[in-house]
Amino acid sequence: MDDEPLVIAGEKFGSRLILGTGGAASLEVLEAALVSSGAEMATVALRRIDPRAHGSLLGVLGRAGVRLLPNTAGCFTARDAVLTANMAREAFETDWIKLEVIGDDRTLLPDAVELLDAAEQLVDDGFVVLPYTNDDPVLARRLEAAGCAAVMPLGSPIGSGAGIRNPYNLAIIAEQTTVPVILDAGIGTASDATLAMELGADAVLLATSVTRAREPVLMAEAMRRGVEAGLLARRAGRIPRRRYAEASTEFGGMAEWHRDTG
Amino acid sequence: MITVIVNGEARALDKAISVDELARSLGAGPTGVAVAVNDEVVARSAWAATEVGDGDRVEVLGAMQGG
Numbered sequence: 084m085d086d087e088p089l090v091i092a093g094e095k096f097g098s099r100l101i102l103g104t105g106g107a108a109s110l111e112v113l114e115a116a117l118v119s120s121g122a123e124m125a126t127v128a129l130r131r132i133d134p135r136a137h138g139s140l141l142g143v144l145g146r147a148g149v150r151l152l153p154n155t156a157g158c159f160t161a162r163d164a165v166l167t168a169n170m171a172r173e174a175f176e177t178d179w180i181k182l183e184v185i186g187d188d189r190t191l192l193p194d195a196v197e198l199l200d201a202a203e204q205l206v207d208d209g210f211v212v213l214p215y216t217n218d219d220p221v222l223a224r225r226l227e228a229a230g231c232a233a234v235m236p237l238g239s240p241i242g243s244g245a246g247i248r249n250p251y252n253l254a255i256i257a258e259q260t261t262v263p264v265i266l267d268a269g270i271g272t273a274s275d276a277t278l279a280m281e282l283g284a285d286a287v288l289l290a291t292s293v294t295r296a297r298e299p300v301l302m303a304e305a306m307r308r309g310v311e312a313g314l315l316a317r318r319a320g321r322i323p324r325r326r327y328a329e330a331s332t333e334f335g336g337m338a339e340w341h342r343d344t345g
Numbered sequence: 346m347i348t349v350i351v352n353g354e355a356r357a358l359d360k361a362i363s364v365d366e367l368a369r370s371l372g373a374g375p376t377g378v379a380v381a382v383n384d385e386v387v388a389r390s391a392w393a394a395t396e397v398g399d400g401d402r403v404e405v406l407g408a409m410q411g412g
């Protein structure tokens with residue numbers, strides 16, 4: 084139904100849903116949710132290896148055939164994020180990086196200054212940088228100008244499920260940006276993903292809303308359909324909002340009935 | 346005896362060992378693992394030839410679920 088693929092740094096994706104892998108109760112649930120979501124790319128974090136860990140996340144992602152998108156989750160400074168990105172490149176043999184540089188551990192909101200600094204360094208170093216950013220059109224423009232392959236504004240704080248708090252800013256970012264705009268963070272349910280696409284996002288990245296749903300596999304399917312519905316609706320063109328009704332049925336040709344005035 | 350800090354924990358070793366040996370001792374597979382010594386990334390191709398000595402800080406990182 085959607086012939087036009089999403090293109091990021093020259094790579095084509097049939098699916099416009101990117102799945103974050105955090106929060107799943109087990110690797111089995113994650114694998115089933117991945118398949119159900121139809122996602123072709125999934126994020127992965129880098130942490131100290133645990134010799135006692137059982138099961139292989141990379142095995143799951145390999146079987147699902149998704150492209151790996153390593154992230155720099157947990158980094159508070161440009162220096163840490165750049166080092167983590169270099170470790171990820173070495174570990175996963177990919178130049179792609181979801182750049183996260185947070186400034187506060189309660190809100191997990193991006194630190195704009197460190198983020199832009201890290202983005203510039205990583206672009207210079209040949210990375211394909213997908214920055215998780217504030218819903219700030221000016222910062223989005225700066226990140227695009229720095230050479231980022233996409234911009235990924237938040238809808239609301241990570242894991243909050245609070246949806247898209249500033250739809251106007253998301254629409255402005257989508258309108259002004261020539262690289263793909265990926266709504267990242269804050270999605271709570273399928274209608275949020277639909278709204279993101281209706282507002283002009285090219286794709287949606289979500290994790291918690293699927294992995295911590297009561298039925299993750301079912302929610303993954305809902306998200307897939309939600310993203311598709313939003314894209315279709317945007318292409319179809321919504322009607323303008325009006326204060327008063329506009330009858331969809333003609334008044335002309337109405338019968339005249341004799342009222343019984345008794 | 347030498348002491349190496351591996352993933353935040355002090356480890357006593359008889360002598361300097363290679364990054365390759367150290368990573369394998371932690372269960373590192375053929376892919377999906379990166380090592381830094383004193384905040385410098387060590388390319389996989391250099392693991393065998395890079396020695397870890399007394400006082401070195403080593404980070405051995407791998408894939409984990411994360412958004």
